[in-house]
Amino acid sequence: MSGEVPEGWTIGPMVQFFELQRGHDLPAQSREAGGVPVIASNGIVGWHNQSPLSGPGVVTGRSGTIGKVNYIKERYWPLNTTLYVRDFKGSEPEFVYRFLEHFPLTEFQSGTGVPTLNRNDIHPIDVVFPPLDEQRRIAEVLRSVDNAIAAAQQVAEHSRALQSLLTTVQCFGHGYEMINLGDILADIRYGTSVKCDANEADGYPVLRIPNVVNGRVELDDLKYAAVSDADLRRFGLEAGDIVVVRTNGNRAYIGRSALVADGAATCLFASYLIRMRFDTRRAWSPYVYAILNSQPVREKLLKAATTSAGNYNINTTSLKGIAVPLPNLETQHQIGEVIQLATEAANACEDDVKHQQRVKANIMSDLLSGRVRVPA
Known part of the structure; x- marks a missing residue:
């Protein structure tokens, strides 16, 4: 990597700060209801109860979906389509999650068919890590940003559900x-x-x-x-x-x-x-x-x-x-205009979520590079 190392931060190969391991096989018939989440490259795909790993865990896609990163606070099972953090080596797990969430994993995928990410291709890459206390402060800031985005997403979902309900009532409730x-x-x-x-x-x-x-x-x-x-x-x-x-x-x-x-x-x-x-x-x-x-x-x-x-x-x-x-054209226009207002409100809520996600990307870039420091 290039650029000046922030004061107090450490530069070294990624594997110096945490180590990735390939996930494990688990037959589909073993994915029982309840228990711990089974994590594939694209997220949770089931549950099971046999010999789970202890959380917190950080899991990303190894084959198929590359670039999605999951943070699991409790016990979990990473499938063989994933890479998971086997050893945090003293790093803060939530910070490692944020680091991988921001890291350009897709740039290191290979394969002409199903894309694949090899841990040996990214372990040697030089990265910079802050000291442990600053890792925790950065993770806390980004957790707060995610909470704000989740709240905005909930508003957007409710707004879209209201639009759908209004459409159903207006169009199907009058015997046209x-x-x-x-x-x-x-x-x-x-x-x-x-x-x-x-x-x-x-x-x-x-x-x-x-x-x-x-x-x-x-x-x-x-x-x-x-x-x-x-x-x-x-x-x-x-x-x-x-x-x-x-x-x-x-x-x-x-x-x-x-x-x-x-x-x-x-x-x-x-x-x-x-x-x-x-x-x-x-x-x-x-x-x-x-x-x-x-x-x-x-x-x-x-x-x-x-x-x-x-x-x-x-x-x-x-x-x-x-x-x-x-209905007739006049009624179509009347109904359509009412629904359009609800649609515009739902669109505005979703645009706000997208805006907050862009802001988050900028905040992550600043914090994870050390351009902006989180005071103690």
Whole structure:
């Protein structure tokens, strides 16, 4: 590593401050209810009661999900897809957790298929550690930051739940006529499968599954593709379109949708998404979008999903067959505007969580580098 070592801190190989060990096999049938958590590379995957390790423990992904770090205060069992801290060597366990949470573990993964993290690749890396008392103070500050973020997340979850309840009551509580989505569509199609290997100057931005987040189109981390004028017309988005996630390994993501606003109207959409464009004489897309995210319709979408090769899928035929309540256009606008206010409030709460997470990242960078010191 480079840079000046803060006064009182120690520089040395990572293994000088703590040692990682590969996790252990545990047959799926041994994961009994109750007992201690079984930790995989992506978090808790079950429970069991046999010969657990004593906490506190720090566990990170060894294969599969790299970069996620778990802190376990009580007893636990780390699976063989993880690396866990076998010996803290006098370091504060919670500080080690914070250190690994901030450390760029994904930069050291290898493998052409399933990414893998080898402890021997990171043990020799030089790092700087503060003295034990400062480790504890830093951990305490970051714990307080996490508590604030958790409180903001709870507010956001309650706000989103209120929006969902309002949608259900407003749309399904008045006996409106049920109409299949296919009867009010002007167009529905899968996205482009063209390779996204162009740059911003030579191609058009392409929305992918990661860009459909919390009911919104996020224009971060866009990929670009060079397409013909014909494909631009076929796969271009317009304000008021709705894009739907059609395939994913996580069942909860199936049917997740977003309403396209003006800012995304210059984008294309990828093949894992479906675009719906509605007959404006019969349907107002913000109202339909609200319906698609209501609990009754989400349940229908998940029921219609099929499985193949470990993925869940929904197709255009299933979407067209989903029945939704459809009042007249004036009522759609009235309901949609009320729901939009609730949606904006929920979005604001979620944006606050994201802001606090960015602030946390900056605080971690300052504290774990010693640029900012926590006084005794």
